[in-house]
Amino acid sequence: MSKMGTLYAPGDSVFHRMDGSIKMLLFAAWTITTFLFLDLRVFIVMLLIGTILLLSAKIPFRQIRILLWVMIVFNVFNTAFIILITPTYGSELTGTNTPVLNIGYNTINLETLFYVLTLTAKYLTLLPVSLLFIFTTHPSKFASSLxxxxVPYKIAYAVNIAFRYIPDIQSEFRGITNSMQMRGIGFRKGDAPFTQRVKNVTSIAIPMLYSSLQRIEVVSNAMELRGFGKHKRRTWYAMEDLRAMDYTVGALCILVTASAIWLKIGVLSGFWYPF
Amino acid sequence: MISFQQFSFQYQKLTEPTLRNINLEIQPGEKILIAGPSGSGKSTLAHCINGLIPFTYEGKIEGTMTINGEPTTGKSIFEISKTVGTILQDLDGQFIGLSVGEDVAFSFENDGIPRKQMREEVERALTTVNMLPFIDQSPHDLSGGQKQRVSLAGILSTQADILLFDEPLANLDPASGKQAMQMIDDIHKQTGKTIIIIEHRIEDVLEQPIDRIVVMSEGEIQAIGTPDEILASDVLRKHGLREPLYIEALKYAGCELSTADKLAQLNNMRLPKFEHALEAWYESAAASTEVQNREPLLDVQNLRFAYDEAHEVIRGVSFQVHEGEIVSLLGNNGAGKSTLSHLIMGIVRQTSGEIRLQGEDIRPWNIRLRGEKIGYVMQNPNQMITQHMIWDEVALGLTVRGMSKEIVDQKVEHVLRICGLYPYRNWPISALSYGQKKRVTIAAVLAMEPKLIILDEPTAGQDYKHYTEFMEFISSLSQTGLSFIFITHDMHLALEYTDRAVVLSGGEVIASDRVASVLTNAEVIERANLKETSLSMLSRMIGLPSAEGFVQHFINYEKKVKHHE
Structure with a gap:
């Protein structure tokens, strides 16, 4: 995590230069498209495109490694559960049944395995664009993009406030836990029995709540004294004018989503099963 | 022009008015200091001026208040903020933007100024406060003084003709505080704006010229006058405010002060009149520098620490704290004071070097084990208190250690008596004042029976009266053999209540000596962002043989006076 408390990875790729709102649009279009289909061919194409886009942003692998692992672990568990709990679910989609492996209470069939493969591809498809959005959007630009x-600016600005104060709250939390530990109150494994530890952690809530209320008072006074909420609209220091590229990508997003819907209705409506 | 006539204000939730019968006129272009102890109503007065009263804090107003001839009632806070710009006390909390540029731009954004013009204006505002190179930095990279400059740039850009500073010196190290006052003065001279400063640290504010001082106490204005008039009288002391040290020295030396003596600024003062008395007072100093050979309690040897390989933040630090000693840890922001205290507490571990407590190497001890011998009290008591009742808060650390109820009760009772909290033992903590809460946190740490207590900014947020009470209490604890380390920016505190100062700069100890000696050493002062006291300046000006001796005499004399009171 950077000092800003966000995952932003500085860089100078097309995505770093692209306006935040367009990236949001891209993310939305991508997600809609992904959820429309249950077709491995579509996902493979999207996954390929997504990976190329992600590579072009040159985000250091070190930074995305953890999220990548989280996604992989999630997929493995998801897959295992589907196979073990509903080993013949694939048949409901295809109407055929090709047994592969007997696991005692039921038989896993090829249709289910293929379904799980498709589902995994679907989730993986979402990954590159989410990463792009999270890692290439400067925190200052989130609120203006929203x-x-x-999104009304009073709500959008809450995002800015969160980015601004989360690191402060984190460091305060560390300070409080340190002083509690000095008084013998344990938070780590081995310091105290589990139930006691849970109790200890919840007791931090009081000082945290108190200081948050105070912080809110200061921030809202400071904002009010400098005219926040004066007019119906406000401008944004961190916002940039949309450029030709932004318009192009924006139009492309709408076009792709529209054609995806057409494709869904007309051609690739269901679960694609080649066998 | 700001004008209060027969003005009173009562917060909705309170039964008594916080401000009573305020009659005050502030002329355009005037630079005015509003001083008063905690609870005197000075912050409430500030809220009335900037419009937070009645828009955020509701209550009952009597009498009238006008800004530039127009009554503020019926105006919105936005209209008032066009005329009055406010710099709040909490430098960190009021920094709204994610970067310096964004923060300065905040009021332009709210006014809907087009982006291109906004950027130009932001750059111009940052240039006035010398912060342009920091335009893309985040607040975490800035020191307190720099954050204050950014806030000032944000306010200057609004074109308000009245600037209101709410305790601008809180949370700044001495040198940054001095710079802040200098900057406020420069802006006053360049722009001719009306400047209102709310502060209780009078000496630091008076380093720059001030037109008038308003002394407030118990919700009323007690005195209004030029600094010369106020300093020549006893009004500050009478209302629980601290006089500048050089004024105290003059009074101790038995000098007759009058308004004609130009007391407000040391450099302009009519010194010859006082020289004789001061010299006589200095010579009366008893040469009793008691050298006590006490056992070292904490022994830090050649300590080194780095968060990452490239930047070593503690670079070979050695110092000792003896039994019953109070040591102040001084130094600029980033000098390594907090890291050093974290090393002692075991929050982080040293890369090399030793920390010994009563001769034992405590490297293997974890944070909780160290907590049995070393107590730590945070600056803000609200960050330490987790229980609703005083008794429970103090008992917490003992109960967790698995002591029986009888022993816990016995110890808690004992500690509460020492801390003067016994009468309140069954009170909810929320009913206590800030200073009392601070005592509760000390009591909670004392209950653990530590040998050493580390206090972070022990007197922050307390006025002179509470400060004195609290520090006398800490001194009395040290008489019982308990040792203290104060991490502080407050020179007066270090001077009056600590036996020795350890000064850090760039992760190294650059001085470890009696405070009077450290604070008269120009090189140390310069390197650690400290400030020469007015006492040593005074002594130099009259050509006394030893500034250190003069300062030490002052401290000894003051202690005697306080104990007689």
């Missing part, structure tokens, strides 16, 4: 796509 405002640009129609």
């Amino acid at each position: 405002n640009r796509i129609g």
Whole structure:
């Protein structure tokens, strides 16, 4: 995590230069498209495109490694559960049944295995674009981007405030736990029985709540004294004008989503099973 | 012009008015200091001026208040903020933007100024406060003084003709505080804006010229006058405020002060009149520098620490704290004070070097084990208190250690009596004042029976009266053999209540000596962002043989006076 408390990885790729609102649009279009289909061919194409886009952003692998692992572990568990709990679910989608492995109470069939493969590809498809959005959008630009796509600025600004104060709250939390530990109150494994530790952690809530209330008072006074909420609209220091590239990508997103819907209705409506 | 006539204000939730019968006129272009102890109503007065009262804090107003001839009632806070710009006390909390540029731009954004113009204005505002190179930095990279400059740039950009500073010196190290006052003065001279400063650290504010001082106490204005008039009288002391040290020295030396003596600024003062008395007072100093050979309690040897390989933050630090000794740890922001205290507490571990407590190497001890011998009290008591009742808070650490109820009760009772909290033992903590809460946190740590207590900014947020009470209490604890380390920016505190100062700069100890000696050493002062006291300046100006001796005499004399009171 950077000092800003966000995952932003500085760089100078097309995505770093692209406006935040367009990236949000891209993310939305990508997600809609992914959820429309249950077709491995579509996902492979999208996964390929997504990976190329991600590589072009040159985000250091070190930074995305953890998220990548989280995704892989999630997929493994998801897959295992589907196979073990509903080993013949695939048949419901295809109407055929090709047994592969007997696991006692039931038989896993080829249709289910293929379904699980498709589902995994589906989730993986979402990964590159989410990473792009999270890692290439400067935190300062989140709020203005939200405002640009129609979120009222008073709500959008809450995002800014969160980015601004999360690191402060984190360091305060560390300070409080340190002083509690000095008084013999344990938070780590081995310090105290589990139930006691849970109790100890919850007792931090009081000083944290107190200081948060105070912080809110200061921030809202400071904001009010400098005219926040004066007018119906406000401008954004961190916002940039949309450029030709932004318009192009934006139009492309809408076009792709529209054609995806057409494709869904007309051609690739169901679960694709080649066998 | 700001004008209060027969003005009173009562917060909705309180039964008594916080401000009573305020009659005050502040002329355009005037630079005015509003001083008063905690609870005197000075912050409430500030809220009335900037419009937070009645828009955020509701209550009952009597009498009238006008800004530039127009009554503020019926105006919105936004209209008032066009005329009055406020710099709040909490430098960190009021920094709204994610970067310096964004923070300065905040009021432009709210006014809907087009982006291109906004950037130009932001750059111009940052240039006035010399912060342009920091435009893309985040607040975490800035020191307190720099954050204050950014806030000031943000306010300057609004074109308000009245600037209101709410305790601008809180949380700044001495040198940054001095710079802050200098900067406020420069802006006053360049722009001719009305400047209102709310502060209780009068000496530091008076380093720059001030037109008038308003002394407040118990919700009323007690005195209004030029600094010369106020300093020549006893009004500050009478209302629980601290006079500048050089004024105290003059009074101790038995000098007759009058308004004509130009007391407000040391450099302009009519010194010849006082020289004789001061010299006589200095010579009366008893040469009793008691050298006590006490056992070292904490022994830090050649300590080194680095968060990462490239930057070593503690670079070979050695110092000792003896039994019953109070040591102040001084130094600029980033000098390594907090890291050093974290090393002692075991929050981080040294890369090399030793920390010995009563002769034993405590390297293998974890944070909780160290906590049995070393107590740590945070600056803000609200960050330490987790229980609703005083008794439970103090008992917490003991109960966790698995002591029986009788022993816990016995110890808690004993500690509460020492701390003067016994009458409140069954009170909810929320009913206590800030200073009392601070005592509760000390009591909670004392109950663990430590040998050494580390206090982070022990007197922050307390006025002179509470400060004195609290520090007398800490001194009395040290008489019982308990040792203390104060981490502080407060020179007066270090001077009056600590036996020795350890000064850090760039992760190294650059001085470890009696405070009077450290604070008269120009090189140490310069390197550690400290400030020469007015006492040593005074002594130099009249050509006394030893500034250190003069400062030490002052401290000894003051202790005697306080104990007689």
